[in-house]
Amino acid sequence: MSLAVQECHGGMGEPGSLHQPVCSVLRAHLEKMASVHMRDLFESDPNRFERFSLQVGEVLLDYSKNRITDETMQLLMRLAEEAGVAGWRERMFAGDKINHTENRAVLHVALRNRSNRPVVVDGEDVMPKVNAIIERMGVFAEQVRSGQWRGYTGERITDVVNIGIGGSDLGPQMVVQALKPYRHPRLKVHFISNIDGAHVKETLESLNPETTLFIVSSKTFTTQETMTNAHFARSWFLAQSQETKHIAQHFVAVSTNSESVAAFGIDPAHMFEFWDWVGGRYSLWSAIGLSIVLAVGAERFIELLEGAHDMDEHFRHAPLAQNMPVILALLGVWYNNFFGAESHAILPYDHYLRSLPAYLEQADMESNGKSVDREGRVVDYATGSIIWGATGINGQHAFYQLLHQGTKMIPADFIVSIDPPTDLHKHHDILIANFLAQTEALMRGRTREETVRESGASGNGQFIQHKVFEGNHPSNAFLVQKITPHALGMLVALYEHKIFVQGVIWNLNSYDQWEVELGKQLASRILPELHADLPVASHDASTNALINYYRRMNHTHPD
Numbered sequence: 001m002s003l004a005v006q007e008c009h010g011g012m013g014e015p016g017s018l019h020q021p022v023c024s025v026l027r028a029h030l031e032k033m034a035s036v037h038m039r040d041l042f043e044s045d046p047n048r049f050e051r052f053s054l055q056v057g058e059v060l061l062d063y064s065k066n067r068i069t070d071e072t073m074q075l076l077m078r079l080a081e082e083a084g085v086a087g088w089r090e091r092m093f094a095g096d097k098i099n100h101t102e103n104r105a106v107l108h109v110a111l112r113n114r115s116n117r118p119v120v121v122d123g124e125d126v127m128p129k130v131n132a133i134i135e136r137m138g139v140f141a142e143q144v145r146s147g148q149w150r151g152y153t154g155e156r157i158t159d160v161v162n163i164g165i166g167g168s169d170l171g172p173q174m175v176v177q178a179l180k181p182y183r184h185p186r187l188k189v190h191f192i193s194n195i196d197g198a199h200v201k202e203t204l205e206s207l208n209p210e211t212t213l214f215i216v217s218s219k220t221f222t223t224q225e226t227m228t229n230a231h232f233a234r235s236w237f238l239a240q241s242q243e244t245k246h247i248a249q250h251f252v253a254v255s256t257n258s259e260s261v262a263a264f265g266i267d268p269a270h271m272f273e274f275w276d277w278v279g280g281r282y283s284l285w286s287a288i289g290l291s292i293v294l295a296v297g298a299e300r301f302i303e304l305l306e307g308a309h310d311m312d313e314h315f316r317h318a319p320l321a322q323n324m325p326v327i328l329a330l331l332g333v334w335y336n337n338f339f340g341a342e343s344h345a346i347l348p349y350d351h352y353l354r355s356l357p358a359y360l361e362q363a364d365m366e367s368n369g370k371s372v373d374r375e376g377r378v379v380d381y382a383t384g385s386i387i388w389g390a391t392g393i394n395g396q397h398a399f400y401q402l403l404h405q406g407t408k409m410i411p412a413d414f415i416v417s418i419d420p421p422t423d424l425h426k427h428h429d430i431l432i433a434n435f436l437a438q439t440e441a442l443m444r445g446r447t448r449e450e451t452v453r454e455s456g457a458s459g460n461g462q463f464i465q466h467k468v469f470e471g472n473h474p475s476n477a478f479l480v481q482k483i484t485p486h487a488l489g490m491l492v493a494l495y496e497h498k499i500f501v502q503g504v505i506w507n508l509n510s511y512d513q514w515e516v517e518l519g520k521q522l523a524s525r526i527l528p529e530l531h532a533d534l535p536v537a538s539h540d541a542s543t544n545a546l547i548n549y550y551r552r553m554n555h556t557h558p559d
């Protein structure tokens with residue numbers, strides 16, 4: 001716990017509030033800011049964009065359309081200082097075991113440490129083994145991509161299937177989709193995560209066992225969904241190939257658990273290792289990214305790592321006030337803990353980034369969806385936001401109505417690339433125009449007078465009020481030159497560090513996930529009950545009734 005928190009805990013805090021000394025000043029400042037409209041802030045300051053925007057590499061962040069002044073930002077920076085962000089940041093980069101409930105270091109930054117400076121965990125520099133695995137992934141991927149690696153009948157591999165869930169699925173899937181323009185022309189990459197049998201069946205339906213390579217991606221190699229799907233894929237493969245010796249050419253594993261990989265029948269020589277200091281939702285930079293290397297090649301993967309490393313360097317060295325992840329995190333805290341905003345929308349104006357919201361849902365909510373602080377005390381302030389979103393342009397025709405005219409404050413991140421991903425330039429101009437129009441409209445709104453003027457109706461018209469937009473809705477705009485591997489690496493690392501900073505301010509361990517463990521336990525207790533001979537009575541009345549209804553109505557049997 002930081003000293004600042006200790007000093008004022010139990011004294012200065014109010015229910016629902018943070019406890020750093022600056023928080024009472026921020027609360028007083030909020031009273032002033034609550035009635036300030038951004039429209040007026042822009043009118044009174046023509047340099048607002050210059051003061052509240054920042055470029056790091058190819059990522060430009062405009063955060064001027066937020067309900068902030070210089071004073072707000074200064075106070076928020078004090079909050080970061082009082083919470084000890086700089087110290088915690090150093091501890092993470094130094095390999096301290098900041099994931100204290102699992103006694104683990106948090107070192108996804110080592111996976112993309114392109115400076116190669118030593119990173120020591122338990123007395124060992126981890127960089128040689130990080131570099132070795134990147135090298136092995138590259139060699140293997142090149143064999144498959146070039147056609148040197150063949151299936152058991154001598155055919156080239158045409159399809160790669162990653163079987164994993166959560167962090168072993170969402171990250172690589174999002175990146176492979178985002179980098180589609182860079183993909184290998186003849187190698188398709190598929191992802192199976194869902195335990196709904198439709199997912200695995202539908203995916204395998206169109207594939208040929210002779211030309212399919214499976215990557216079983218699981219940190220623990222015990223996750224029920226992944227192992228069930230992997231065993232199904234194995235049987236599907238053996239049904240045609242007949243001999244278990246052929247598994248060697250068609251199944252590889254990514255895991256920290258070599259014993260279980262061997263027990264599954266995968267040659268340990270075909271296992272790509274990672275380590276317990278890589279959290280599942282931070283693992284796309286590790287061997288979990290093997291499907292990415294297969295899709296776009298080793299060079300592009302390295303560019304992705306370099307982009308993330310550049311953002312790491314910025315995060316580690318830039319002063320807090322010019323630090324992009326810190327600024328984003330503090331803006332989020334401002335709305336979450338002071339304005340009472342419950343959610344935060346991620347709105348990529350980019351077809352290839354359409355899985356980014358789902359990826360960030362896990363990254364953020366699994367990290368900061370906690371109600372107990374690092375010392376094990378139940379917190380009395382809001383922590384992680386509800387993260388959600390979709391491609392912005394589709395959202396405009398779906399849920400933006402609520403963003404503009406609903407009763408909730410929903411801060412939003414708008415993301416777009418300047419270079420179009422295709423040669424359809426007119427499409428891209430329309431996309432950009434919408435991107436800009438929406439952030440402007442959210443900020444400005446439309447007053448009653450403007451509405452009357454624009455509609456030509458009289459101010460007393462019955463529906464005028466329905467067409468008025470209050471505005472004053474905060475948003476961040478990200479303009480990225482082009483969604484290259486490097487830029488994508490920067491963007492993802494930016495969000496990772498934002499999550500880190502918020503976790504520090506809320507005094508959370510952002511790197512454990514005890515709910516996932518609970519989910520596993522609960523499902524394994526119920527599973528045998530679904531086909532029990534006698535009615536189930538060991539749960540609450542609702543759960544018992546539902547299990548027993550299922551038992552009566554379901555006439556299938558487990559495979």
Ligand code: F6P
Binds near residue numbers: 166516
């Ligand atoms: O624990 C984090 C997490 O990414 C969860 O989202 C997911 O359920 C799990 O890991 C997947 O675990 P594994 O990689 O061990 O199969």
